[in-house]
Amino acid sequence: MTPTGHDEAQQPLDARVVRTRSDVLRAALDVLIDEGRDAVTHQRLAQVAGYSRVTLYKHWPTRADLLRDAFGGLRDAHHHTPTGDVRTDLIEELTAFRTAIERRRIDRALAALAELAASHPDMAEVRDDVVSGGERVLRGLLAPRLHGSKLEAATLMLSGAILNAAMMHGRPPADEVIAAAVDIVLDAAG
Amino acid sequence: MTPTGHDEAQQPLDARVVRTRSDVLRAALDVLIDEGRDAVTHQRLAQVAGYSRVTLYKHWPTRADLLRDAFGGLRDAHHHTPTGDVRTDLIEELTAFRTAIERRRIDRALAALAELAASHPDMAEVRDDVVSGGERVLRGLLAPRLHGSKLEAATLMLSGAILNAAMMHGRPPADEVIAAAVDIVLDAAG
DSSP, X not given: OOOOOXXXXXXXXXXXXXXXXXXXXXXHHHHHHHHOGGGOOHHHHHHHHTOOHHHHHHHOSSHHHHXXXXXXXXXXXXXXXXXXXXXXXXXXXXXXXXXHHHHHOHHHHHHHHHHHHTTOHHHHHHHHHHHHHHHXXXXXXXXXXXXXXXHHHHHHHHHHHHHXXXXXXXXXXXXXXXXXXXXXXXXXXX | OOOOOOOGGGHHHHHHHHHHHHHHHHHHHHHHHHHOGGGOOHHHHHHHHTOOHHHHHHHOSSHHHHHHHHHHXXXXXXXXXXXXXXXXXXXXXXXXXXXXXXXXXXXXXXXXXXXXXXXXXXXXXXXXXHHHHHHHHHHHHHTTTOOHHHHHHHHHHHHHHHHHHHHHSSSOOOHHHHHHHHHHHHXXXX
């Protein structure tokens, strides 16, 4: 239980550390999405983020550390803040997921994460974390209306419809398909 | 319009060609799923399938030809033959998809196909082919009951739920979750 000593003199250093980490991890997610996971190396990220390799190795001693934190950036995806109208809220939340796919191609990062997680237990933890964070708003909206297997199924179906369209059909769903998916689930919620 | 000459003498040759192709493509799909798409090379497949590299190059002059036909093997996935009870038929069809994921890990091949298709237009054609074949039974069961955006949404949601569970949650859905997904869609179909 040593005091962590957040005195005035240390704050600029902390701020610098925070900024370095955030610069590098933002670059890491970009590289991951645009160039694939093989490109996520200390060398490439030092180049893209504009820091020395020594600095990167200090923060992330191994490539696994780097990959884990890069994928962790998916947790910061934008979510809709519920307003109280469940139909609107569900549509807005799914639309926010679609927007993240359209603007940032996070479907690619998710596919890469799924692939890695299948063979690396520590990446499976990252995946579970990212997914449970990604589903939190959706699940919160559905939980008062559906229970047990129906809640499970509805959550998988709604986010699955967006993923399926983006990944397997090559285009995220149109507005009216998102609305139809929400109506199907709300019909069942009675 | 040259006659193709299927005389008796040629049949054994044709049969041999068919067998070679089918042996190699089965091996290709296995290698793709177990070792990743980078492992799908003439050299590796010659080794695994037990043919010479020369033979493989004769059938598939480029690596792109090989990859295209390897992914094409996903078209042969097992489907349920509808019996007339729509609830049972939908559950059985989704369960067949889950079984293919559990036994053959076709989710990995689908993720790799999605990734490749995003940057290679000819692989996008293969993906579209595989996906429309994969959805045919499901769509056929839903089409008499749902239309337009609702049909689109329901198809994306049902196959998406299986994909989402397998890829992003690391486990295909349980029987009761599949049944709940089908009931949600059938409720909406009235």
